[in-house]
Amino acid sequence: DTTKLQKSYNLFGHVVQGMDVVLKIQGPNPDDPKTKNIKPDVMNHVIVVPAP
DSSP: OOTTSOSOOOTTSOOOSOHHHHHHOOOOOTTOTTTTTOOOOOOOOOOOOOOO
């Protein structure tokens, strides 16, 4: 039931674990020849918990 959730979204609101993973996520940059043809990383699961 999502009707009681606040409509406030912030991807990096309170990261307590895994910031090292977030910093390593990469994707292609068409303006940079070094990264133009790399395969983008995909996040299959995201666990969100309320900030203390």
